[in-house]
Amino acid sequence: MDSQGIIAQFFKKTWLAYVISIVLHGLANLVHVQFPRVLGEFTDQLQLKQLTWEGIVQAGWALLLIGVCFTVLGGIAQYLVMYTGRYFEFMNRRRLYHHFLDLSERFYANHGVGKLLSYFMNDVTAVRESISQGINQTANATMLLISTITMLLMSNVPLYLVMICIVPLLLIPVIVVWIGPIIKRRSMKVQEALSAMTASAEEQFAGIRVTKTFAVESIMNERFGETVDTIRNRQLRLVRMSSLFQATIPFLGSLSLIVAMVYGGYLTLQGTITLGSFVALTLYVRMLMTPLQQLGNVINVVQRARASLERLNALLAEKKEIVQLEDAKELPLDNMSIELRGLSFSYEELAAEEEVNDEERSYAGNRHMALRNIALSIPAGTTLGIIGRTGSGKTTLMKLLLRLYDPPPNTIFYGGQDIRELKLSSLRENIGYVPQDGFLFSTTIRENIAFSKRDIEQEEVIEAAKQAKIYDNIMEFPKRFDTTLGERGITLSGGQRQRTSLARGMIKKAPLLILDDSVSAVDSITEAEILHNLAKQRKGRTTIIIANRVSALKQADQIIVLDQGTIVQQGKHEQLVQQEGLYRTLYELQEEGTRNGTRDS
Numbered sequence: 001m002d003s004q005g006i007i008a009q010f011f012k013k014t015w016l017a018y019v020i021s022i023v024l025h026g027l028a029n030l031v032h033v034q035f036p037r038v039l040g041e042f043t044d045q046l047q048l049k050q051l052t053w054e055g056i057v058q059a060g061w062a063l064l065l066i067g068v069c070f071t072v073l074g075g076i077a078q079y080l081v082m083y084t085g086r087y088f089e090f091m092n093r094r095r096l097y098h099h100f101l102d103l104s105e106r107f108y109a110n111h112g113v114g115k116l117l118s119y120f121m122n123d124v125t126a127v128r129e130s131i132s133q134g135i136n137q138t139a140n141a142t143m144l145l146i147s148t149i150t151m152l153l154m155s156n157v158p159l160y161l162v163m164i165c166i167v168p169l170l171l172i173p174v175i176v177v178w179i180g181p182i183i184k185r186r187s188m189k190v191q192e193a194l195s196a197m198t199a200s201a202e203e204q205f206a207g208i209r210v211t212k213t214f215a216v217e218s219i220m221n222e223r224f225g226e227t228v229d230t231i232r233n234r235q236l237r238l239v240r241m242s243s244l245f246q247a248t249i250p251f252l253g254s255l256s257l258i259v260a261m262v263y264g265g266y267l268t269l270q271g272t273i274t275l276g277s278f279v280a281l282t283l284y285v286r287m288l289m290t291p292l293q294q295l296g297n298v299i300n301v302v303q304r305a306r307a308s309l310e311r312l313n314a315l316l317a318e319k320k321e322i323v324q325l326e327d328a329k330e331l332p333l334d335n336m337s338i339e340l341r342g343l344s345f346s347y348e349e350l351a352a353e354e355e356v357n358d359e360e361r362s363y364a365g366n367r368h369m370a371l372r373n374i375a376l377s378i379p380a381g382t383t384l385g386i387i388g389r390t391g392s393g394k395t396t397l398m399k400l401l402l403r404l405y406d407p408p409p410n411t412i413f414y415g416g417q418d419i420r421e422l423k424l425s426s427l428r429e430n431i432g433y434v435p436q437d438g439f440l441f442s443t444t445i446r447e448n449i450a451f452s453k454r455d456i457e458q459e460e461v462i463e464a465a466k467q468a469k470i471y472d473n474i475m476e477f478p479k480r481f482d483t484t485l486g487e488r489g490i491t492l493s494g495g496q497r498q499r500t501s502l503a504r505g506m507i508k509k510a511p512l513l514i515l516d517d518s519v520s521a522v523d524s525i526t527e528a529e530i531l532h533n534l535a536k537q538r539k540g541r542t543t544i545i546i547a548n549r550v551s552a553l554k555q556a557d558q559i560i561v562l563d564q565g566t567i568v569q570q571g572k573h574e575q576l577v578q579q580e581g582l583y584r585t586l587y588e589l590q591e592e593g594t595r596n597g598t599r600d601s
C-alpha cells in the first residue's frame with residue numbers, strides 16, 4: 001500500500017463532511033474580512049466629522065453581526081472536522097487490529113507487544129491530529145488569506161503599497177522547504193523512541209515479579225529511565241525546530257506590519273492615502289498574520305504526522321506470510337492420518353529468494369536448522385508421543401502442523417493432501433492445540449474453556465473441566481464457572497492455568513489434538529488421571545502428546561525421540577526402554593527420581 005493508502009480510504013468515506021466544513025470556513029471568513037472595511041469607513045467618517053449617533057450604533061451592530069456569524073459558522077465547521085477526525089482513529093484502529101490478526105507468528109516473535117501498542121496509540125493519534133487541525137486550519141487560513149488579499153486589492157489602498165507590504169511574506173515557502181524535512185526526520189525519531197518506551201514498559205510490567213524477586217529495582221529503574229531520557233532528548237530537538245519554524249512565520253508577518261505602518265504612515269502624512277485607508281491597510285496586514293501562523297502550524301503538524309503515516313503504512317504493507325491458495329481444500333476429516341516427508345525447517349528466513357551477496361548466501365546455507373529431515377507417519381486415530389531435550393524442535397514441529405510457519409512444499413500431508421493446499425480455517429478449526437504456556441483471557445472461566453464454542457451447553461463445559469481435573473478447583477471459587485480471571489479477577493496457579501487451558505483444548509473434540517507439554521505442571525497422580533480421561537475421550541481420534549516425562553507417553557501407539565531437530569529413536573515404550581539411547585536414559589533417571597522421592601517420603 002502506498003503512503004496515500006490510509007488517507008485516501010478515509011477521505012473516500014468522509015469527503016462530504018470536509019466539503020461542508022470548507023464551505024462553512026469560507027463563509028465565516030468572508031464575513032470576518034468585512035471587519036477592517038467597516039472600521040476603515042468608520043474612521044474616514046469620523047475624520048470628516050460626518051459620523052452621526054445612528055452611524056455609530058449601525059457600525060456597532062455590523063461588527064456584532066460579523067462576530068456572531070464568524071463564530072457560529074467557524075464553530076460548526078470546526079466541529080465537523082474534529083468529529084470526523086475521531087472517526088479516523090476508530091476506523092484505523094479497527095483496521096490495524098484486523099491486519100494484526102492476519103500477521104504471522106514470525107511477525108509477533110520479532111515485534112514486542114509494546115511496539116505494536118505504540119502504533120495504535122501514538123501514530124494513529126498523530127495522523128488524526130494532523131487531519132483535524134490540518135484541515136480546519138488550512139481551510140480557515142486559506143479562505144482568510146484569499147479574502148483578505150481580495151479585500152485589500154478592492155480597497156482604496158494603492159496596489160504598489162500592498163505589494164511592498166507583503167514582500168517579507170514571500171520568504172515563507174523558502175523556510176517551509178528548508179525546515180519541513182528536518183521536522184519530519186526528528187518526528188520519526190520521537191515516534192521510534194515512544195515506541196521503544198511502550199515496548200520497554202510492557203516488558204518491565206510483564207517481568208515485574210522477576211525484578212522484585214531478584215531485588216534489581218534500581219537497575220530496571222535506570223534502564224527504563226534511559227528510554228524516557230531518549231524521548232525527552234529527541235522531543236526537545238523536535239520542539240526546538242518546530243518552535244523556530246512557528247516563530248519565524250509571525251515574525252515575517254510582523255515585518256509586513258512594520259512596512260505597512262512606516263510606509264503607509266508616511267503616505268498618509270503626505271496625503272497620498274486617507275487615514276481610513278491606512279487603518280484598513282494595517283488591520284488587513286495584521287489579519288494576514290493569523291492565517292500565516294495557522295499555516296505554519298499546519299505544516300509543522302503535517303510534517304510530524306507524515307512520519308507516523310509512513311510507519312503506519314509500512315505496518316499495513318507487512319505481507320501475510322502464510323497465504324492460502326485460491327482453490328484451497330477442506331481438511332480431509334475422514335482421514336486424519338498425518339505424513340511427514342523429509343521435513344526440514346529453519347526459523348531464519350530464506351535468503352535465497354532475495355538478492356543476496358556471497359557472504360549472506362553462505363550464512364543462509366549454514367542456517368540453524370530447528371528440524372532436519374523428519375520422516376514420520378501417524379495413522380489416523382492413533383496417539384503419537386514426542387519426547388526430547390529442551391530446544392530439540394518439538395514445539396516447532398507442532399507449529400508447522402498448525403501451519404503457523406510455512407513448511408517447505410511436499411513435506412507435511414493430512415490424509416494425503418499437502419498442508420499448503422488446505423484451507424487455513426479448516427485446518428486450525430479441526431486441530432485442538434494446548435500450548436505449553438496456556439494463556440488465559442481476562443474473562444470468566446467458562447468463557448475461557450468454551451473459547452472456541454461460546455454457546456456450548458454448560459454440561460459439556462463441566463465435562464471438559466472434569467476430564468482436565470480442574471473441576472474441583474473451580475467449584476471452590478466464589479462464582480465457580482463465572483469467576484473472572486486475570487486483571488479484574490482471581491489469579492490461578494500455574495497448574496490450574498495449565499489444566500484450564502487443557503479443558504479448553506479437550507472441549508473442542510477436534511479430529512486432531514496436540515498437547516504441547518500440557519501436563520508438566522501437575523503431579524504424577526493427576527497426570528495419570530488426566531491421561532486416562534484423555535485416552536477414553538480420544539478413542540479413534542488422532543492425538544499427539546509432547547512430554548518431558550516418560551510416564552506421560554507410556555500408552556502412546558508410537559513414540560519419537562527428537563534430538564537437535566532429528567528423530568533419533570522411534571517405537572513403542574516397551575521397545576524404546578530396551579534400546580540404548582536417550583529414551584532409556586530419561587526413563588531410568590525419572591524412575592530413579594520417583595523411587596527416591598517415594599523412599600524419602
Ligand SMILES: Nc1ncnc2c1ncn2[C@@H]1O[C@H](COP(=O)(O)OP(=O)(O)OP(=O)(O)O)[C@@H](O)[C@H]1O
Nearest residue numbers: 109347348370388389390391392393394395396397
Ligand atoms: N521464533 C523463533 N525464532 C527463532 N528460533 C526459534 C524460535 N522458536 C524456537 N526457536 C529455536 O528453534 C529450536 C527448537 O525450538 P523448540 O521450541 O521447537 O524446542 P522444544 O523442543 O519445543 O523445546 P522445549 O522443550 O524447551 O519447549 C531452538 O533452538 C530454539 O531456540
